[in-house]
Amino acid sequence: AKAIPRVLAADDVPPWGVVIASSGSGAEALQHAWRALPPGKVRFEPPLEDGPWARLLGRSQLSLVMLRAGAAHTSIPSKTFSAMAASNAIVAVAPEGSDLADLVRRHSCGEIICPGDVNGLAAALKRLVVDRVELERFADNARRAVLEHYDMPRLAERWRNFLCGSVAESTVGSVKPTLFTGGVA
Numbered sequence: 001a002k003a004i005p006r007v008l009a010a011d012d013v014p015p016w017g018v019v020i021a022s023s024g025s026g027a028e029a030l031q032h033a034w035r036a037l038p039p040g041k042v043r044f045e046p047p048l049e050d051g052p053w054a055r056l057l058g059r060s061q062l063s064l065v066m067l068r069a070g071a072a073h074t075s076i077p078s079k080t081f082s083a084m085a086a087s088n089a090i091v092a093v094a095p096e097g098s099d100l101a102d103l104v105r106r107h108s109c110g111e112i113i114c115p116g117d118v119n120g121l122a123a124a125l126k127r128l129v130v131d132r133v134e135l136e137r138f139a140d141n142a143r144r145a146v147l148e149h150y151d152m153p154r155l156a157e158r159w160r161n162f163l164c165g166s167v168a169e170s171t172v173g174s175v176k177p178t179l180f181t182g183g184v185a
Helices: 003-008 025-033 050-059 078-085 099-107 118-130 132-150 152-171
Strands: 018-021 042-045 062-066 089-093 110-113
Touching: 003 118, 018 025, 018 050, 025 042, 050 078, 062 078, 062 118, 078 089, 078 099, 078 132, 089 099, 089 118, 089 132, 099 110, 099 132, 110 118, 110 132, 118 132, 132 152
Parallel strands: 018 042, 062 089, 089 110
Antiparallel strands: none
16 A cells, blocks of 8 residues: 555656455555645546456556465466456565466566565556566566467367366276266165
């Protein structure tokens, strides 16, 4: 809640703004904490339906994705892939070694900041707002990663290969397992 206002108030950055599309006590607390920011710098929206969400991402260049330590190896927020598909650079506030941090690092599509590192987050945001070349490089890498690795046909093919390999391995020297489509076996 402290890093973004710091960068929004900086005199040495080009004009930029923030849209928060969220609800609940966290969004309310953020709205309260940011109430003194200049008008037009921050806009709060309720959670968006798919169409408005896609339009917002399409007009954005940078997406902030946050991950709690407890989910470090069990989750990558789906908004990460939506943002990457929309050619947004990612600033991931996530534990080092988390699946989200590994994704951002593997595809060189943004910055990784450890939770609680306010100065690091402010520096990363400022760097990307100022350095358009780096921002565009991360955005291009994000889009390319989605197309090459996370596109639905590609994922379906990977799952098919995985499942076929698993069935083949389980049938070597044994009876082929029976697949049930419903009912009682």
